[in-house]
Amino acid sequence: MTDAITSDNEYRQQRLANMAALKELGYEPFGRAFERTGRLSEIRAAFEEEKPVTAAGRLTTIRDMGKSIFADINDGSDRFQIYVQKKAVGEDVFDAFKLLDIGDHIGVDGELFITRTEEPTIKITSWTLLSKALLPLPEKWHGLKDVESRYRQRYLDLISNPDSRALFNRRIATIREIRNYLSNKGFYEVETPMMQQQAGGAAARPFATHYTALDSEMYLRIAPELYLKRLLVGGFDKVFELNRNFRNEGLDRTHNPEFTMLEIYEAYTDVSGMRELIQGMITHVADTVYGTLKVGSEAQPVDLSLPWREATYRELIVERMGDDWYDLSLDDARAKAEAEGLDLDPAWDMLMVTHEVYEKLIEKTLQQPTFVTRLPAQLVPLAKACPDDPSVVDVFELVIAGQEVAPAYTEMNDPIEQRSRLNSQAGEDAEKVDEEFLTALEHGMPPAGGMGVGIDRLVMILSGVDAIRDVILFPQLKSRE
């Protein structure tokens, strides 16, 4: 099955024979550029009976009626019916057409008409072979269901499963609309290094590689953050980067080792500026791509109507675990959490127990968009403290459909404080601290709000799919050797 990619079976033999026969008749099996009136979707949109058109596409079905043939071609924009009549094209051209197989790319000249069953159709006068397909397509009715084949041979999935193609069209449109939105707000899109001497800006195991010319170890970035902040120092007041991050960690339903991340930084604002921005951005995408603010799936409906709920971390904990939660002794709190079915590490303190409650019992239940604010400072070492309470930080986590979609910070711009936090984070690996970044901060980074948005996850939530592999064209899979 999936490993028989170039298997030499009867289908391939038959198609090779058809190709040889066509060659014999003067048809070049692998053609060159072919000028068409337009995409099939454009031809359909400008349909006019008796209008001459030139079109191209892949043959997807053939209905042979004897002296006339109906077939469908598809160019990725649309499917369109063509009609080949022996009387109209002549016997030689007609007989040669019968040597075509489903999957072949052809170009056609003809005239538009509407059949008795009211199907817009091209009645062809001539056709050209553009590319012979030597292997068959998946079945027309059931499509390609085998999950592994759908990922490994995504092209077959895209050809035979219209839902999959539609989902990737939405992903493409989502990314385009995010860029439009941010560009219209005056943000500059920048590109910063994906290969870094130190993989900073997040805590994750990086992929390591070796740069031969410099004879040095390099890492694929786990986040662009530290470079984007250098640009804040350099005078870019509104920047974003929308591109790939790489993390050398496990694979599962919601994690792919390379994933698409949007990071946004804006000078002279703070976390509340980010809140306005993300609400505007996501509702813009929903409006323009989905045409509605009611998105997600039937099982996981999401209503993006504004305003979105805002709740402090503490409020959510108390709401779930009772007014007295923060007055309980560690033992009593543990007992209460365990009674809720949580499995707690004996070494955990109150902070960790409480956070386990948040992650396991609360976050997953936040179906509608919720800004969780005022997180404990210990959990978020790189954000600024709230002015009225240094034990909590001025951040939010936007949670939708039980998933963290966008964390935002009022960014740390004090180089002294930043250095001490990075040092304590690095522990004994002092060389892991990005000194050049700290130097940049000492030149003065304006106060700023910053935010990260996991694009794959956003697409999953808006489209209501639950596997990240379904929104990444070529997800990571193990080698089959």
Next chain:
RNA sequence: GGAGGUGUAGCUCAGUUGGCAGAGCAGCUGACUCUUAAUCAGCGGGUCCAGGGUUCGAGUCCCUGCACCUCUACCA
């Protein structure tokens, strides 16, 4: 890392108690000038994921491995 599930024709799937390997679509031959999952008649097509084992006999039972899926654990 752990547990469970799946793997059969190009594709989608059946396969009973261990007893000749099945269907639909696709392919091939033939019929058919408005079909659209075209229809009708006929014909081919298998490394049953791989490797061992049990048995007179294994797609089916046992062991090992591989891939994929789900749950779980780890992962700021």
